[in-house]
Amino acid sequence: xxxxxxxxxxxxxxxxxxVSAVIHEVAHxxxxxxxxxxxxxxxxxxxxxxxxxxxxxxxxxxxxLMALMGGPVFAFARPVPYNPRxxxxxxxxxxxxxxxxxxxxxxxxxxxTAALGLLxxxxxxxxxxTGPGWWLLEALSTYVYVNxxxxxxxxxxxxxxxxxxxxxxxxxxxxxxxxxxxxxYSMGILLLVLYVLPTLLYVDPLGAYLDATAGRLYLALVxxxx
Numbered sequence: 001x002x003x004x005x006x007x008x009x010x011x012x013x014x015x016x017x018x019v020s021a022v023i024h025e026v027a028h029x030x031x032x033x034x035x036x037x038x039x040x041x042x043x044x045x046x047x048x049x050x051x052x053x054x055x056x057x058x059x060x061x062x063x064x065l066m067a068l069m070g071g072p073v074f075a076f077a078r079p080v081p082y083n084p085r086x087x088x089x090x091x092x093x094x095x096x097x098x099x100x101x102x103x104x105x106x107x108x109x110x111x112x113t114a115a116l117g118l119l120x121x122x123x124x125x126x127x128x129x130t131g132p133g134w135w136l137l138e139a140l141s142t143y144v145y146v147n148x149x150x151x152x153x154x155x156x157x158x159x160x161x162x163x164x165x166x167x168x169x170x171x172x173x174x175x176x177x178x179x180x181x182x183x184x185y186s187m188g189i190l191l192l193v194l195y196v197l198p199t200l201l202y203v204d205p206l207g208a209y210l211d212a213t214a215g216r217l218y219l220a221l222v223x224x225x226x
Contacts (some may be wrong), residue, residue: 014075020105023105029046036088072149091169098165105148105151109151110221117224152213
């Protein structure tokens with residue numbers, strides 16, 4: 001049985017991941033709109049209403065399972081539609097639209113760090129480490145961490161993650177076509193890396209990568225305000 005504190009922490013983490021993933025997707029659509037493609041706006045996806053974005057498995061079940069397992073928690077929402085042909089500069093625009101999602105998560109992490117610093121600087125330490133103050137501290141630190149995880153996870157240069165668009169920016173012709181073909185196998189490969197390797201072979205390359213990127217940056221940011 002999970003303790004009440006553990007259940008609350010899991011629920012809090014999943015809720016914050018869902019909020020962060022929604023903002024991530026809206027950022028894609030907003031940048032596309034500013035670069036000339038109104039597809040997301042026309043589809044009613046430039047909204048923070050979670051009902052327009054959440055995916056049952058990717059936004060709820062997956063982060064819930066990962067939170068219960070105690071590892072890094074990330075999620076994905078329904079991709080915001082965009083049409084690179086409608087962008088004023090398709091090649092550069094596609095890259096900027098892709099980077100907008102991770103950039104939004106990094107910005108959220110920085111804002112969360114600033115809020116954490118204000119809380120620690122203005123609050124009574126006795127209140128912060130007991131009762132509601134402790135939960136507020138927990139919420140802000142979790143918000144910073146999950147956004148850093150979402151940022152660096154999505155920067156992995158593998159389709160359909162945002163980092164793959166960075167690779168595509170430098171490819172053309174046959175190389176570009178072959179890279180696109182990876183998408184047919186991407187979900188199977190991701191599931192292999194996420195679950196099969198750590199469970200059966202005790203090898204966790206994704207966990208090591210996130211520890212070295214999101215984990216280290218989290219410690220650095222929190223260290224600045226603690």
